[in-house]
Amino acid sequence: MKLRQISLRRLAALAVPVAVFAYAGTASAQGSDPAPAPAPADAPVTPPAEQPSGPSGTPDQGLSGASTVDQGVGLSVEQKNKDEAQASANPETEKEDKIPIRGSTFLFDQSVTTNTAHLESAQQLSFVPTYEWWLSFRPRWYFTDHLYYTLRADYYKEFTNSNQTTNYREDVFGDVWNTLGWKSPFSEKLKNTKYALSVQALLPTSKESQDAGVYVTVGAGAGVSQDIKLNGEDATFFPGMHVGLSALYRHPFSKATTAVNGDLNYSRQSVEGFSFLSDQLSGSTLTDHTLYAFVDAGVDITKKLSFSADMIWINGWKYAPTETQVQTATGNVDVARDSNGTRFTQATWFIADVDYELIDELTLGLGYYNLQNVIAPDGTRRGILSGDNVWWSPDARVFFDITANLDKIYERAAGMKKKTENAESQQKPKSQALRWNGGSAM
Numbered sequence: 491m492k493l494r495q496i497s498l499r500r501l502a503a504l505a506v507p508v509a510v511f512a513y514a515g516t517a518s519a520q521g522s523d524p525a526p527a528p529a530p531a532d533a534p535v536t537p538p539a540e541q542p543s544g545p546s547g548t549p550d551q552g553l554s555g556a557s558t559v560d561q562g563v564g565l566s567v568e569q570k571n572k573d574e575a576q577a578s579a580n581p582e583t584e585k586e587d588k589i590p591i592r593g594s595t596f597l598f599d600q601s602v603t604t605n606t607a608h609l610e611s612a613q614q615l616s617f618v619p620t621y622e623w624w625l626s627f628r629p630r631w632y633f634t635d636h637l638y639y640t641l642r643a644d645y646y647k648e649f650t651n652s653n654q655t656t657n658y659r660e661d662v663f664g665d666v667w668n669t670l671g672w673k674s675p676f677s678e679k680l681k682n683t684k685y686a687l688s689v690q691a692l693l694p695t696s697k698e699s700q701d702a703g704v705y706v707t708v709g710a711g712a713g714v715s716q717d718i719k720l721n722g723e724d725a726t727f728f729p730g731m732h733v734g735l736s737a738l739y740r741h742p743f744s745k746a747t748t749a750v751n752g753d754l755n756y757s758r759q760s761v762e763g764f765s766f767l768s769d770q771l772s773g774s775t776l777t778d779h780t781l782y783a784f785v786d787a788g789v790d791i792t793k794k795l796s797f798s799a800d801m802i803w804i805n806g807w808k809y810a811p812t813e814t815q816v817q818t819a820t821g822n823v824d825v826a827r828d829s830n831g832t833r834f835t836q837a838t839w840f841i842a843d844v845d846y847e848l849i850d851e852l853t854l855g856l857g858y859y860n861l862q863n864v865i866a867p868d869g870t871r872r873g874i875l876s877g878d879n880v881w882w883s884p885d886a887r888v889f890f891d892i893t894a895n896l897d898k899i900y901e902r903a904a905g906m907k908k909k910t911e912n913a914e915s916q917q918k919p920k921s922q923a924l925r926w927n928g929g930s931a932m
Contacts, residue, residue, distance in 0.1 A: 589906075590632045593640075594896035599624040601889035604858075606650070609888065620652040620887075629896065636674045642667035665707070666693040682717040686736070702776055703745035711738035713784070720789075731789040738782040747775050747809035775809035777835070794847040802839040809833075836864040838872070838880045843889075850898040855891035862886075 604610050606619040625645045632638045644664030651658055671688040675681040692707040694700055699707070713736025720728045748770055755767045783805070788798035810833065843857025862885065864871055866878035873879055 588632070588635065589897060589901065591630060591900060592632060592897045593630040593638070595626075595628045596894040596896055597624070597626040597628070598892045598894075599626070599889055600891075601887040603884070604882070604886045604888060605884050607888060610882070610884075618652045619650045620648065620654065620885075621650050622654075623647045623649070636672050638671055638673075640667070640669045640671065642669070662697060663695050665696045665699055668693070682719075684715050684717075686713045686715070687711070688738075690738075690740070692740075699742075701751050702742070702749040703751065705743045705745070707740055707742040709738055709740035711736060711782075713737065715786070727792060729790050729793060732787070734784070734786040736784045736786070738784075740780045740782075741778065742776065744776060746770075747778075747812070748772060749776060775811060775833075777806040778809045779807045781805045796845050797843070798845070799842040800840070802841070804837040804839065806835040807833060808835070837862060838864060840881060843891075851895050851902060853891075853893040853895065855893065856889075857891070858886065858888050860886035 601622050601624065603620045605617065606621060623646070627643045628640060630638055630640045642664075643666050646662040646664065647659065648655055648662070649659060655662060668691045669688055670690075671686060673684060673686040676683050676685060688711045690707075690709040690711070692699075692709070694704045694706065713734060715732060715734035715736075717730060717732050719730045721730075723729050749772045750770050757765050757767060758770075783803040785801045786798070787800075788796055790796045839859065839861045841857065841859040843855050845853055845855045847853050860881060860883055862872070862880070862883040864880075866872050868878070870876075870878065874881075
């Protein structure tokens with residue numbers, strides 16, 4: 491199965507539209523119209539709820555653009571702050587900033603193994619070059635500020651002749667991911683600390699799932715992330731960083747505990763020595779439970795340039811083999827199972843990349859990843875500094891991503907006025923995050 495992963499964008503202020511409106515009002519006040527005379531000291535004060543509203547939904551400032559506060563009505567500082575808060579929470583602005591499809595992307599990825607690119611110090615005994623394209627369509631729809639649905643559809647095309655596919659340049663489709671997620675800060679005081687929950691249903695459109703006889707794969711995830719301010723959002727370099735922890739559990743519902751395909755019927759010999767037609771593809775059992783653990787970290791080098799690194803542990807527990815009997819001349823005999831048989835598997839996935847936001851609608855990414863089993867070919871456990879380590883293997887890849895931010899493309903096509911975005915609309919996926927994007931909706 492090809493797995494791929496999402497990082498959080500930074501929190502921006504919502505005060506820019508308000509500031510622009512205030513500036514426009516000041517500019518009109520400096521025009522040819524004379525400023526109105528100050529109101530008498532005993533003039534009645536109109537409650538904020540009863541104040542007439544202008545086109546923007548803020549209290550009407552009159553022809554001169556001066557507010558009732560500027561006219562000397564004498565509103566308290568507390569009431570003025572409330573009015574400013576109401577203006578900054580303009581429903582029209584919120585509606586435009588938080589479009590339902592925010593976070594929707596389309597990814598075009600090119601990857602090549604380090605062995606093919608001659609980036610390792612020594613060639614492998616068997617040179618199998620691999621160069622692959624990957625297209626991933628990921629629309630997202632927000633029902634509320636926190637609840638959203640994401641669909642993921644993948645297509646792969648390998649242009650070399652490696653052993654990943656049966657046919658040369660075979661068209662390969664991935665499973666269709668359906669994710670319902672919830673993401674929110676813990677509280678107003680902890681607005682930079684967010685938690686995420688998700689449920690998933692993967693439809694078996696991939697060749698691997700169909701050959702395994704899978705009906706559907708379901709999963710659930712949870713995670714937490716922390717945005718950390720370094721030099722501040724307005725800083726030229728290193729404005730902030732993020733760290734995150736998350737986990738995802740998956741379970742497939744399948745026809746059998748071993749991989750079977752109803753279209754496959756080939757002759758096999760039973761333990762009794764008789765021939766029969768079989769649809770079983772493999773002698774090993776399928777994975778019953780899978781648990782993914784993620785550690786994510788990233789730093790914003792500039793407002794457009796960022797670096798991210800992830801480590802993913804993939805833990806699998808296979809089905810136990812069924813009991814088998816062998817018919818002998820003296821009767822059926824149970825075949826004993828090895829109590830030390832291995833049913834647990836583990837793999838590590840290291841991903842690192844650099845992303846650059848070329849324009850709002852387009853992000854470029856360059857990175858490296860290595861997915862491999864924890865157990866090395868010699869039977870030892872791969873470590874951090876050992877010869878066989880978790881950082882490199884013959885199947886490690888370098889990749890180049892082009893990510894189209896569909897929400898920004900829509901805004902430009904619809905002629906929507908660009909505004910300073912809030913925390914949700916600032917969530918720009920990184921290329922490394924897109925490579926997985928199936929964890930706990932982080």
